[in-house]
Amino acid sequence: MKNLFLILALVFSVYISKAQNTLYLGVGSNINKSAESQKTVDELAQYLSQKLGIVVKINSLKAGKTLEQIQEGKLDVALMNTFGYVLASSEGNMEALVVVANAQKKAITYQSCLIAHPSTQIRTLEDLKKQASQYLLGFVSASSTSGHLIPRLFLNRLDLQPEISFKDVQFAGSHQELIHKISLGELKIGAVSYTDLEELTKSGKYKKSDFNILWTSEPITNGPVSVRKDLSTSLKAKLQEIWINLPKENPTLNTKVVKLWHNTNAQSTFISAQDSLYESIRKMANSMEEISVLVGLYSE
Numbered sequence: 001m002k003n004l005f006l007i008l009a010l011v012f013s014v015y016i017s018k019a020q021n022t023l024y025l026g027v028g029s030n031i032n033k034s035a036e037s038q039k040t041v042d043e044l045a046q047y048l049s050q051k052l053g054i055v056v057k058i059n060s061l062k063a064g065k066t067l068e069q070i071q072e073g074k075l076d077v078a079l080m081n082t083f084g085y086v087l088a089s090s091e092g093n094m095e096a097l098v099v100v101a102n103a104q105k106k107a108i109t110y111q112s113c114l115i116a117h118p119s120t121q122i123r124t125l126e127d128l129k130k131q132a133s134q135y136l137l138g139f140v141s142a143s144s145t146s147g148h149l150i151p152r153l154f155l156n157r158l159d160l161q162p163e164i165s166f167k168d169v170q171f172a173g174s175h176q177e178l179i180h181k182i183s184l185g186e187l188k189i190g191a192v193s194y195t196d197l198e199e200l201t202k203s204g205k206y207k208k209s210d211f212n213i214l215w216t217s218e219p220i221t222n223g224p225v226s227v228r229k230d231l232s233t234s235l236k237a238k239l240q241e242i243w244i245n246l247p248k249e250n251p252t253l254n255t256k257v258v259k260l261w262h263n264t265n266a267q268s269t270f271i272s273a274q275d276s277l278y279e280s281i282r283k284m285a286n287s288m289e290e291i292s293v294l295v296g297l298y299s300e
Contacts, residue, residue: 080223101268107271
């Protein structure tokens with residue numbers, strides 16, 4: 001019996017040592033996979049490794065497969081979008097750690113919107129309901145919160161089923177690409193980030209008259225940096241401290257990470273995140289099963 005206890009103690013100590021010496025950093029599928037983006041992710045992993053004194057390995061999150069990655073022990077800390085977090089926190093043992101915030105220390109939000117090319121003469125949701133069958137509906141990507149999941153839930157509540165009520169559904173790959181296609185009339189109707197649309201309009205790339213805005217969503221809190229609930233309290237505290245101090249200790253990296261992840265003000269900072277920030281998203285769906293199905297949709 002004594003030998004058994006010694007063996008179990010040894011196995012347990014090896015497990016703890018391994019867990020403390022390697023940290024898996026998950027990067028959401030919503031993050032651009034360009035060479036520049038990959039470089040930023042590498043820099044972030046190196047920075048975390050330096051601060052924590054442990055190996056940090058990058059693990060790209062796969063749309064519809066994140067829960068499996070968590071169960072396989074391949075995810076400790078994650079940069080994921082809003083819907084991804086809502087699902088992972090409810091079914092995958094993840095909790096919010098920090099969230100991007102403005103200078104007033106308020107969590108930054110964004111919005112989704114439905115837009116139409118002016119040539120359609122669709123100016124209202126009633127117009128959309130009457131003419132939906134004539135047009136393709138553009139989404140951004142399967143896992144996009146503002147460019148697919150939120151507007152899909154909204155359309156469902158209007159009794160508009162994207163694959164049935166419209167001619168078909170098409171994914172553009174990015175908010176910028178979908179906005180561009182609609183501006184040219186290549187696609188007539190689409191769901192995109194209202195925040196991105198505003199930014200591109202203000203920059204002069206497009207005019208307000210290039211689009212008819214049919215609907216804008218309620219504010220959506222940006223996805224948080226999330227961590228496994230069963231990480232040690234001390235490690236979670238250290239990670240939170242690193243993120244909150246990032247703008248001050250490494251402003252260059254902070255600027256890159258914020259731009260990479262949220263495409264928001266480069267001077268943004270991070271604050272402690274509360275799960276309650278995401279309750280409104282949960283309430284939009286009829287059940288967590290509906291959210292799970294939506295996230296997995298088109299992800300195979």
